[in-house]
Amino acid sequence: MKYQLDQDRELSAQIAEEIRSAIINGKLIVNERLPAESELCERFNVSRSTVREALKRLAAQNLTRTQRGATGGAFVNRLSYEDAYRQHITTSTLLISMNEVSFETACEARFALERSCIPLAAERRQPDHLAAMRAEIHRQAQPGLSDEVFCDSDVTFHRALVDAAGNPVISYQLAGAVEAMQPLMNMITFTERDRAKIILLHTQIADALEARDAFKTETTLGALAAYTLELARNVTARHVEKVAPPEKT
Amino acid sequence: MKYQLDQDRELSAQIAEEIRSAIINGKLIVNERLPAESELCERFNVSRSTVREALKRLAAQNLTRTQRGATGGAFVNRLSYEDAYRQHITTSTLLISMNEVSFETACEARFALERSCIPLAAERRQPDHLAAMRAEIHRQAQPGLSDEVFCDSDVTFHRALVDAAGNPVISYQLAGAVEAMQPLMNMITFTERDRAKIILLHTQIADALEARDAFKTETTLGALAAYTLELARNVTARHVEKVAPPEKT
DNA sequence: GGGTTTGCAATTGTCTGACAATTAAATGTC
DNA sequence: GACATTTAATTGTCAGACAATTGCAAACCC
Numbered sequence: 351m352k353y354q355l356d357q358d359r360e361l362s363a364q365i366a367e368e369i370r371s372a373i374i375n376g377k378l379i380v381n382e383r384l385p386a387e388s389e390l391c392e393r394f395n396v397s398r399s400t401v402r403e404a405l406k407r408l409a410a411q412n413l414t415r416t417q418r419g420a421t422g423g424a425f426v427n428r429l430s431y432e433d434a435y436r437q438h439i440t441t442s443t444l445l446i447s448m449n450e451v452s453f454e455t456a457c458e459a460r461f462a463l464e465r466s467c468i469p470l471a472a473e474r475r476q477p478d479h480l481a482a483m484r485a486e487i488h489r490q491a492q493p494g495l496s497d498e499v500f501c502d503s504d505v506t507f508h509r510a511l512v513d514a515a516g517n518p519v520i521s522y523q524l525a526g527a528v529e530a531m532q533p534l535m536n537m538i539t540f541t542e543r544d545r546a547k548i549i550l551l552h553t554q555i556a557d558a559l560e561a562r563d564a565f566k567t568e569t570t571l572g573a574l575a576a577y578t579l580e581l582a583r584n585v586t587a588r589h590v591e592k593v594a595p596p597e598k599t
Numbered sequence: 600m601k602y603q604l605d606q607d608r609e610l611s612a613q614i615a616e617e618i619r620s621a622i623i624n625g626k627l628i629v630n631e632r633l634p635a636e637s638e639l640c641e642r643f644n645v646s647r648s649t650v651r652e653a654l655k656r657l658a659a660q661n662l663t664r665t666q667r668g669a670t671g672g673a674f675v676n677r678l679s680y681e682d683a684y685r686q687h688i689t690t691s692t693l694l695i696s697m698n699e700v701s702f703e704t705a706c707e708a709r710f711a712l713e714r715s716c717i718p719l720a721a722e723r724r725q726p727d728h729l730a731a732m733r734a735e736i737h738r739q740a741q742p743g744l745s746d747e748v749f750c751d752s753d754v755t756f757h758r759a760l761v762d763a764a765g766n767p768v769i770s771y772q773l774a775g776a777v778e779a780m781q782p783l784m785n786m787i788t789f790t791e792r793d794r795a796k797i798i799l800l801h802t803q804i805a806d807a808l809e810a811r812d813a814f815k816t817e818t819t820l821g822a823l824a825a826y827t828l829e830l831a832r833n834v835t836a837r838h839v840e841k842v843a844p845p846e847k848t
Numbered sequence: 849g850g851g852t853t854t855g856c857a858a859t860t861g862t863c864t865g866a867c868a869a870t871t872a873a874a875t876g877t878c
Numbered sequence: 879g880a881c882a883t884t885t886a887a888t889t890g891t892c893a894g895a896c897a898a899t900t901g902c903a904a905a906c907c908c
Binding site: 362363366373374376380399402403404406407408409410411413428429430431434437438440441442443444445446447448449451455456458459460462463465466467469470515517518519520522523524526527 | 611612615622623625629648651652653655656657658659660662677678679680683686687689690691692693694695696697698700704705707708709711712714715716718719764766767768769771772773775776
């Protein structure tokens with residue numbers, strides 16, 4: 351069981367990779383304790399700092415957790431839905447914001463993906479899902495609501511819709527679409543949008559879902575998508591008016 | 600600009616969190632250079648080891664990269680689609696394998712999500728997407744193909760279908776569903792499955808997509824989902840036959 | 849014997865200082 | 879000006895030390 355760390359990549363990265371693949375391949379199982387840092391030093395023949403940097407890399411990915419004390423150490427972490435959610439949302443947010451994704455592309459993706467949960471949601475929605483959606487609609491109708499709170503409520507509404515599908519894997523996967531992109535979309539469109547219209551569409555979605563009418567739900571969600579896209583185009587058009595195009599060469 | 604690191608959480612985690620939120624909030628922009636380690640030591644009033652552990656945490660999340668040398672340092676990394684893909688697939692794989700997700704739940708999620716790209720794919724599929732799909736179908740039909748290669752080809756086929764939607768955000772989001780779950784599904788069903796039947800369904804999907812018939816494509820994908828589920832149930836049933844249920848108290 | 853306290857040992861967290869490796873820029877040489 | 883050398887800045891790695899935490903067992907007390 352000797353590890354030869356070959357290349358000129360950083361040692362801590364290689365060691366982290368070694369352990370990471372052991373976890374992914376199931377050689378290390380959940381809650382299993384990794385060797386102590388001092389032991390890893392000997393095994394990989396590196397200093398403790400290097401081992402620690404490797405372990406911190408793993409901890410940053412929620413692959414391990416550490417405890418101090420006599421029976422402490424680094425343990426393989428069970429990746430919880432909550433951690434995975436957060437990670438997925440963060441990654442999605444960064445990906446969108448760092449890669450000049452057009453609003454149309456993001457909007458299209460977001461609604462296409464959300465649509466996928468509707469047949470299941472129509473079949474399985476429970477009273478509490480409907481109640482959550484109606485509660486958010488009610489909140490959205492309150493006068494004097496700040497844009498920020500309205501946006502939060504919007505996200506919560508859609509999350510309830512997704513959760514109504516009763517499939518945690520779908521909820522996790524769609525978190526990246528709904529929670530990461532909805533705020534971005536709201537940020538762009540909030541100046542233009544007609545809350546009454548959005549609330550109406552939300553109500554129609556809730557009604558259709560209550561009636562277990564998947565087709566109507568999909569159609570209405572499509573209308574919401576179209577309206578969002580239209581808003582964005584208005585904002586863009588107005589921008590072009592105001593900001594003169596820079597005349598480079 | 601003084602940072603007070605309060606609690607008894609690890610310092611390196613707090614520092615990493617500080618920098619991470621600066622990146623997410625846009626206070627640090629892509630390719631911007633972070634202060635040198637020695638400078639961060641002074642700023643946060645900690646030792647260099649601690650700073651380094653923090654930076655390694657960020658590097659593990661692809662948020663930063665480092666270069667050695669005179670003008671080196673840690674730089675805010677542009678999160679590429681490739682990195683995001685890999686991260687998403689790894690997280691999805693771990694989430695499924697560590698949380699006792701039933702096969703039915705995973706299968707349902709996987710096909711529901713893939714379905715969402717079909718209307719767009721039918722509209723936009725290009726000759727190269729179709730060619731890629733047909734190439735994989737051809738591969739799958741070759742005799743003597745190992746299960747592993749067949750599985751790889753299966754994944755590639757579905758990825759081509761997803762990419763045909765021409766939306767990189769959708770491709771990214773669906774990577775978690777297709778690339779993470781398909782291998783798991785194949786692992787379970789490969790003993791039972793009839794390759795000819797799968798190839799037929801793949802062919803029908805490619806044909807329907809070529810004809811830009813979204814409805815037919817969705818129907819056929821649904822049939823593939825149903826067949827996969829049926830296979831899994833057969834395997835489970837056989838398992839129950841062979842393995843006597845353990846009689847614990 | 850039973851419960852409590854104390855001390856010990858293992859382990860991670862942090863600090864300090866040193867040197868190696870790398871790299872771009874400055875400097876020197878022809 | 880072109881090329882070689884030196885220098886300085888920066889990260890990567892190592893070694894050793896001490897602090898903080900924590901489970902456990904031994905000692906102790908009643």
